[in-house]
Amino acid sequence: MQDIRNIAIIAHVDHGKTTLVDKMLMAGHLFRDNQPTEDLILDNNDLERERGITILSKNVSIQYKNTKINIIDTPGHADFGGEVERVLNMADGCLLLVDAFEGPMPQTRFVLQKAIEIGLKPILVVNKVDKPNCRPEEVQEEVFDLMYSLNASEDQLDFHTIYGSAKQGWMSDDWNKPSDSIQPLLDAILKYIPAPKRLEGTPQMLITSLDYSNYVGRIAVGRVHRGTLESGKDYALCKRDGSIVKTRIKELDVFEGLGRTKVEKVSSGDICALIGIESFDIGDTITDLENPEPLDPIAIDEPTMSMLFTINNSPFYGQDGKYVTSRHIYERLLRELDKNLAMRLEETDSSDSWIVYGRGVLHLSILIETMRREGYELQVGQPKVIIKQIDGEGYEPVEQLTINVPEEYASKIIDVITRRKGEMTSMENKGDRMHIEFIIPSRGIIGLNNIVLTLSAGEAIMAHRFLEFQPWKGPIEKRLNGSIIAGESGNAYAYALDKLQDRGRFFIEPQTEVYAGQVVGEHSKEGDLVVNVTKSKKLTNMRASGSDDKVQLPPPVIFSLEEALEYIKEDEYVEVTPKAMRIRKIILDETERKRLAKKG
Known part of the structure; x- marks a missing residue:
């Protein structure tokens, strides 16, 4: 049996997570002739590269000292919460990656909270210590305080810290003593991240992720919880609603390097992809046919926003799109539901418009942008916040908003946010910048980014994450x-x-x-x-002066x-x-x- 480590990587947008994974892949010699490539390997769709964000979680693995390390790249944005929940279920530990200057940010907090609830053991990686005015020791203390406030266990609070620069390709236990490779990090993974528990008995696997191929359709991805799965055998598929369907695994793949390798069987603890399983959903369990025992399904965050999608009926319709009819758009939205967990679709009275629910404007705009690039034409209405009725009272989603801004612009920004029903919860000086936190209704965030950037001459850094539903805060002034x-x-x-x-x-x-x-x-x-x-x-034919x-x-x-x-x-x-x-x-x-x- 091979030694395995399953780790998820958690980081705020732009703290260097994808760069670090690329360096780990290089350390595992996954390149042809060991020649590193310039591109980011994991963020391989155009949208991810242009925006510098990870949208879809991905699985890769490397071999190091006879141990297979499965690396799960998670999105940092709270809008992709649906992705995060599922992938953390496959890991036994996590690398918490934090910028040595910025420290832990709201989106780090969002994913870290999920990881701590599941009980993952973290290793803290303080990245970008080559930056001027960085503060690695303070950042480490901030992370400790953050984990304490998230009710981490004593074992989780006793985390190991590694410092380094992913861009320059080195990691070390002491940030004042740079090493020449990222091996100290790989050694720390082997030492501090627990190996998955080997559970014997009837097979169980929770489907936590999806892949799609034009040849074989939907592929189920997950981690074998107990026992062994074999290709070509029949199993029971236990669905969320309690029904049980007989199904057969036609092919079994494990992740090796950047691709997948076909194998005959996979044992407890490893992450694999199953081909040939029909009509499954995320959260279903593959288990023994004679004695089916389903695992608990995954809880998924609810959508907080909705938008009307409709066909393009403007005078310019059909000029440059390939797919313009309602049938095309409806089929594309149904396909998206297959793999986009936090999305919902509702049909309206008319046959050519639908209401699409998602986690936020970014979540829905990524879908629209992807469709546009595939050749679709459509029209979308104004984003609306979902209002819940609880005891006859309207409740709306509320978010935690943090803004990091130069001191001279702070008062203008506080004024704008309080007008949008935001309440300031904390404010502290970090050098010549202010770090301000607010609680604000999701409605108030729509259109805020533009205003904040204009008021701060492009200097503000803004991030927000969903907190909970709270009673309706009253009307908010919109663009006049x-x-x-x-x-x-x-x-x-x-x-x-x-x-x-x-x-x-x-x-x-x-x-x-x-x-x-x-x-x-x-x-x-x-x-x-x-x-x-x-x-x-x-x-x-007359010339007039000045006209x-x-x-x-x-x-x-x-x-x-x-x-x-x-x-x-x-x-x-x-x-x-x-x-x-x-x-x-x-x-x-x-x-x-x-x-x-x-x-x-």
């Missing part, structure tokens, strides 16, 4: 400025935009195709304004997908196609809009 709406379809002219500059700021540049009802800018006052941006200059001056336009405001979703009002949609993103009024016709406004 109205929209500038195109009154006619056609090409936008610089001449027209120039004459309208004093009315507000624009989202389009000259020569952009627009349609009537499209939102082309933000009005400088309240209330919507309909303008004609397609008006060209009437030419005469032929060169037009000078400020650059247009360009939104990212999340910003657009957070910006729109209730009567607006974001139209998303593979090549473009536009904001539009739900009702394009101006007279129709006025008639409905009169009706109220």
Whole structure:
């Protein structure tokens, strides 16, 4: 029997987790001819690389001193809580990775809390000690205080600490004495992380993760809890609702390096992938056919936000998308439900729109962005917070928000957040920056990122995580400025935009195709304004002094997908196609809009 260690890696966004895993893979000699590659190997989908975040958890393994180390890369964002819960169930210990300057952050806390509840033994890795003004010792004390406040056991509080720089490729027990490799970390894993307990008896495996292949369909991934699984044999699949189905494992794979290797059987403690199991869900148990004993299913965080998804019915529909019909979009959303645990789908009265529930704006915008890149065209409405009725009273989701900002901007930011029903819970100085914590309704966070960055000249670092449902906090003031709406379809002219500059700021540049009802800018006052941006200059054969001056336009405001979703009002949609993103009024016709406004 081979020695095994199963570890999950926990870290806040951008603390160097994926870089560290890449260095561990290099130490396990997983590259062709041991040549390191420049790319991040684990964050292998384009979206993850562009944003520098991990969205999907991944499994890889390395061999070190005759021991197989299974590494599970977890997302740091609270929006992907569904991913985190499942993957921690496969581990026996975790590496808690913390930046030597920033210290533990809210998202570290989110995943660490889950790991401590499950009972995982942590090793603290203080990364980026090569940074100027880093404070490794203080950070280690902060982590101890954090774990104490999360009710960690004495065994968990007695954690081992390693210092180093993943980017430079070294780890050491003393940060003042750099080593020349990351071997001290691998030795610490073998020494401090317990090997999985070998449980004999009838086989049991909880399905905690999913893989998908175009050839074999859905693949169940999990850790064998007890006994041995063999390929080609029949087993019982115990579902969440208590029903039991007979199923057969057609192929059994274990993770080796960056890929998977086919094996005949897998014993208790190892992580494996099962091919050929039909109609399973995350949280189901594979167990003995004669004597089925299901394991407890995983508790999944509930969604906190919803958005309306609908087909693209704007005048520009079908121009650059491959999949535009309601059938295409509905099938794609159903496929997403297969692997996206924290997502729910609800059908509406009309056949071409659906309500999609998720963990936050980021969670849903990643889905929209992925669909867009696959060639789908769709429209999405304003994100709405889920309100729960408890004893006849409305309860809404509340989040913990932390903002790290230079001292001179702190008062402006506190003012904005308290206006959005945020309550300040703590405030401390860290050098020349302030670290402020708030409790704020999820509604108040929608659209906040943009405002905070503007007020702090781009200096603020903002992070938030879901806490609980609390009684409704009352109305929150939203964007007061109205929209500038195109009154006619056609090409936008610089001449027209120039004459309208004093009315507000624009989202389009000259020569952009627009349609009537499209939102082309933000009005400088309240209330919507309909303008004609397609008006060209009437030419005469007379020259007039001063009238032929060169037009000078400020650059247009360009939104990212999340910003657009957070910006729109209730009567607006974001139209998303593979090549473009536009904001539009739900009702394009101006007279129709006025008639409905009169009706109220």
